[in-house]
Amino acid sequence: MPTTFANLPPLARATVSETSSTFAPERVLWEETMPGGAHWSGVLRRGNTLRLTDLHGAANVSALFFNQEEKTERYNMPDTLKAQHTAFLTSGHVCYSDMGRVLCSIPEDGCGWHDALCGVIDAAGVRAKYGEARYQEHRNGMYRSGLDGFLVELNKWGLGRRDVAANVNFFSKVSADLEGKLHFDVVHRQAAQHVDVRFEMNVLVVLSTAPHPLDPAPKYAPGAVKLTAWRSGTAGADDVCRRSCPENERGFINTERWFL
Numbered sequence: 001m002p003t004t005f006a007n008l009p010p011l012a013r014a015t016v017s018e019t020s021s022t023f024a025p026e027r028v029l030w031e032e033t034m035p036g037g038a039h040w041s042g043v044l045r046r047g048n049t050l051r052l053t054d055l056h057g058a059a060n061v062s063a064l065f066f067n068q069e070e071k072t073e074r075y076n077m078p079d080t081l082k083a084q085h086t087a088f089l090t091s092g093h094v095c096y097s098d099m100g101r102v103l104c105s106i107p108e109d110g111c112g113w114h115d116a117l118c119g120v121i122d123a124a125g126v127r128a129k130y131g132e133a134r135y136q137e138h139r140n141g142m143y144r145s146g147l148d149g150f151l152v153e154l155n156k157w158g159l160g161r162r163d164v165a166a167n168v169n170f171f172s173k174v175s176a177d178l179e180g181k182l183h184f185d186v187v188h189r190q191a192a193q194h195v196d197v198r199f200e201m202n203v204l205v206v207l208s209t210a211p212h213p214l215d216p217a218p219k220y221a222p223g224a225v226k227l228t229a230w231r232s233g234t235a236g237a238d239d240v241c242r243r244s245c246p247e248n249e250r251g252f253i254n255t256e257r258w259f260l
Contacts, residue, residue, distance in 0.1 A: 023232070028229070033224055035140075036224050039152055043205070044199040044205050046234060047234050048199050049232035050199070050228070051197075051226075051229075052195050052225055053228070054111070054171050055192070057189045057190045058221065059224065059225045060172045061207055062149075062168070063170060063207050064154075064205075066204040067097060067101075071157070071204065074098065075096070077168075080093075084245055089106060090113055091109035094106070101251065101254050101255040102235075102251045103199070103200065104201075105198050105241035106241065107240055111170075115174045115212070116169070123145045126144075133220070144210060146208040150167075171189050171225075183214075189223075200252070209222055209223075209224070235252060
């Protein structure tokens with residue numbers, strides 16, 4: 001579990017978020033490195049931001065988001081994409097729940113494209129691409145699939161297989177050609193790229209750093225990612241995510257009414 005620094009001042013009722021590449025050290029809640037092929041879950045509260053940093057240019061971070069207070073409300077991929085007229089996520093975009101509320105938003109992004117279409121790799125996919133490396137023989141060097149990582153973490157919160165919906169794949173770029181075939185961009189990821197995910201609700205976050213299902217790399221070698229959480233505040237009136245489209249303005253209003 002991440003370390004929490006108890007001597008931090010309480011979070012004020014913020015309306016303007018801190019979105020620059022640097023932020024005051026006293027705002028940091030915790031920081032840790034998540035190895036490739038690992039899994040993690042935790043609650044990020046309204047007004048907190050989680051920065052994901054691709055340490056070596058080889059990371060894929062698959063993510064699921066749930067309303068912590070009512071876990072039947074979760075990230076809805078179709079509504080997120082159609083409301084913002086996009087097929088991928090980047091700065092200015094938000095992640096909608098199936099109740100039309102903004103679970104989280106992306107105020108800053110040094111990567112530029114995050115896949116929202118391709119899901120996670122399962123155990124059969126890992127065996128077909130990379131072979132098999134079980135925990136019994138390989139311990140932490142095992143080849144864990146993204147789906148199995150999700151299931152391990154979901155079980156900790158009373159959730160399970162039926163709660164695995166479409167996810168976001170941070171740092172991975174997948175585009176379609178004129179025939180509709182999907183292609184993984186092998187040069188898109190660069191070391192030290194980061195993306196900020198700011199939470200507009202109290203959100204259960206589930207992460208896996210297993211390889212993207214379309215990654216053509218011949219060996220199982222997913223990259224590590226640094227997680228940094230800090231107290232940023234929520235989206236202000238002129239926030240890039242709120243102002244990016246009329247739908248987002250309505251989504252933020254719907255979200256804020258939840259906390260009245």
